[in-house]
Amino acid sequence: MLLKKIAAILFGLMFLSFVVVQYNDPDPVIWMIIYGAAALLCFLSAAGKAPAPLLWVAAVLFAVGGIYMWPERFEGVSIGGGDIKNIEEARESLGLFLATLIFAGLALSGNYKSRRTSTQTQHQKTK
Secondary structure, eight states: HHHHHHHHHHHHHHHHHHHHHGGGGSHHHHHHHHHHHHHHHHHHHHHSSSSHHHHHHHHHHHHHHHHHOOOOOOOOOSSSOOHHHHHHHHHHHHHHHHHHHHHHHHHHHHHHHHHHHHHHHHHHHOO
């Protein structure tokens, strides 16, 4: 549980850093809100206030967003390697997919704890 809390806080701080670097994006407000919401979910998870179903819904929404934002042609994420529009869309997609994986991991770790506690309680009742 402590490891999950530490990981969730670190992920929340990472997403906050993503918010900070969006100021020079062509559409900064949208991405600041998206990454701010991701940070908030991570911090809520660290505090035990984000139920697994909420994290799963967020994971699905971010995955759908990642698919939607995927560039017409993937040209990497480094400036100078191709069309800037494709590079920007690739970065945005990968950020959304990263959030998807983090939310799924946080949801699974929460569910694992619940199942383990429930199984231990049932095992103790049968003794």
